[in-house]
Amino acid sequence: MMTRLLASLRGRLRRRRIEREIAEELQDHLEREIAAHQMRGVSPDEARRLALRDLGGLVQTRDATRDVYATWLDGLWRDLRYAVRVLRRAPRFTVTALTLLVVGIGSTTAIISVAYAVLLRPLPYPDPERLVFLAEKDGGGIAWPDFQDWRARATSFDGLASSLADSVLLTNGPVPKRFESRSVTANFFRVIGSTAYRGRLFDEADSRPESGATVVVSHGFWLRELGGDAAAIGQTMSINRRPFTIIGIMPPGFRYMTPADVYLLLEPQVAANYRGMQSRLTHTTLFAVGRMKPGVSVIAARTEMQAIAEALALESTGKVGPYVRVQLVSLSDRIVGTMAPTLTVLSGAVTLLLLITCVNLAAMLLNRATARSHEFRIRAAIGGSRWVLIRQLLVEHGVLVGAGGLLGAAAGAAILTGLIAAAPRDMPRLDEIHLDLAVLMWTTLACAACAGVFGFVPIVKTAGTIMQGAVVRSGRGPTRSATSLRWGLMIAEMAVATVLLAGAGLMVHTMLRLTRVDPGFDPHNLQASSFSLTGASWPDARKQVFYDAVVERLRAVPGVESAAVTYSLPILGSNWWQVFMIEGTTAEHWIAVGEFPNAGMVPVSAGYFEALRIPLLKGRSFDRTDTPDSAPVAMINSRLARRYWPDGDSIGKQIRQGLPADPFGPWRTIVGVVGDIKQEGLDQNTPQQVFLPAVQVPRTTMFAVARTERSVASSSLDQAIHDLDPAIPVFNDRTMDRIMSEAASRRRIAMIVLTVFGSVAVILAAVGLYGVISQGVADRRQEIGVRVALGATYAQVVGLFLRHGLIVVGFGIGCGSAAALAMSRSLKSLVFGITATDPATLAATAALLALVALVACYMPARSAARVDPLEALRSD
């Protein structure tokens, strides 16, 4: 068969030449025959007749020969060209159908590719379902001594490792460069299951003190900073002014949680009490990852770790605190957790959009099929083969869907590029997203199936009835089943539009509520940058002086109204959470209560509250009188004051960080109470906060924040800090407006997508409704003419058509509302300030949709009443 196919393909390419050759050959044959006959004495004309007779006819022979080298491929080619011609002759239908397909296939492919890459595709580590993520209760960081205890006691794991996201300064040259880093335990890479691209990764031997300082670099870092040189392994790099030997390079594209350029060992840092990690009370951003033994389930592991944590708590009553509980989830849940609800909602929405696309396509094809059934009946009656008709239709729909699929793929790729560019920066697995061909094929197949079913089922039926000798009517009316099918499709469209619009309405309402939340400070015209004072050259004394210098320098920049330095910026959360004691209370009291007092600790410079316009409710703010040597003081927020001094005055009371058995710092006097701010985000409750003077509690990395009168370039603020000391890394400059906008990005994306899809759905549903009713009016013109002639009023005629429309709208919105309520759970984590079944919003969107739909019904119904009865009765 292959030889024949190939020969046929070659044949088509050289068709003209072959035909010419055949003709030549046959002509030659004829001439010889004629010559032979003539030699026997026959006349030329008679000779020619005999020759032609013997050959069997010139044309017939040529055709017979041509049929031999034509295969089914030629038939298909012919059908294709015919299909294209037919589609071009109906430009409005073709363009509309193609637009529907492109929109449906393109957007579905793009969004589901994202959802698949982020949510469904397994993580790029070996056996990823055995990896779990551990944190303290509420997802906070783990204390190193706790981690060691867990590791010693746990039996559910092949290995338990931990890591700390950090940043380092590369001090090879005169100007230090800042890079993202991750400090990991020696067994980390073994637990994750990574292998080195070049060289080797950390192993247990590296954690011993006698082995030298080693570092593993990322592939990107190796290319950019080390020139991709194979000899980089074994070289030394200066990190934070200390030498490290490069022992290995990570594979390209490797990422754990956040991207990191260099990987350091955690154990030596702990030995040096980096960030105070040796204390059980210090909770930095250390998190653990474990590889469960085969056969161990997440629940079993969680139960075991819970028991270990409680056992540890019982062993020493002083250890009771809010951090005793363990949080254990699968690693993929942790990585994609925040995105899961948004992506699920978006995937659902886009699938609904695809559904509406298919429904609309189906309705269009149905309309077209019934319009052409007349043509097909005639063709069947004069002997057209049913198979040829069906094949032709299949090819026609195939061309339509194929073209739609190709264009849709291009559109999908474009939309995906746009989505990736617009995605929030911290979106997990962003770099793993690409167009999924499987998704494309599925969506195209869905459209093709719909085209197949709705496009030619009615035609096959009509062609079939003709074969059985039914009478050929000239009527253009559609069959009963076609009409009810159409109405059914309309109801489905209305339902889908209702669901999408309801989702959009809920998100719009949510965003409105969010904008009305009082953040507790003035977020406008605020700019912030981070700076780090790392290394031995920055002892606490120097840091303390530096903060004041920064504030002075920033204030001197033209356009800056006020400036301050802080450890935690509002909206971004608290990065230092600690337990504290209240003077006059006992440890036993708090153990009985169940929880020690705890709060987010925020070192700030004097003038912080003024710069952020946080109201001072009582007492005084930090000022010049607070120095490293003056009395230790603190400020608290209103929420903390209400919680622990509900009746009395907190001013003058004393608190101390840490537990009675393990205090941190001196007793501090509370000197002021400030208003609550949304430290963790607009949609979160205000946490309890303790503010400390930065000069008394200096930290390495701080935010410098400035309120500007008009838009001041962020570079001039960064420059001000650089001017003080060029060796200090200054990074992450952004405005507070941008921070708040990014914090709302998940919800905003959901709102935009749902609104766009909802609008498209409403438009499609309205247009569809309009079309169906217009069609009905056109089909029943005669009947209208009769009714009007017999005295029907305007209202009665309009009502005739409006009735159907109302039923569809009613059913559609009803089903849609029920579906929206059933699906409300998927929006639960996205809505704010309202429930996912907020009746007011749902009612409003349903009403809006009903209004649009009724207008779409009323317009063609009205034109029905204007039908001239004489005209209607006369025609046809």
Place this chain on the structure above:
Amino acid sequence: MAKGTAGSDRSDILQGTLDLIVLKTLDALGPQHGYGIARRIEQVSEDVLRLNEGTVYTALMRLTQRGWITSSWGTSENNRRARFYAITRRGRQRLVHEAISWERMAGVMTRVLKLAGTGQS
């Protein structure tokens, strides 16, 4: 087969037979043009087989498609440009195969036709 009829309903068996005849002719005679093949078939069959000569050309096209014969342009004996056909190695294999089948079929048919009837012959 009456001369001149473009019979398409007695297709497959007759096609196969004709293909066999053409193959054998080319095998025996060597390269030949279409006219010569038609004449030769008439000759050999002693006019029992009166061909619709057009079917010879269809058969030649079919055999070329299947790769059992090849064709090339050359000069005929009366100095005209003519297309010459020649059997290929695969064609020869096919010929042998078909000849064996044909003989087997002929033997079977003979035996069947010799079978005694149910008493009403």
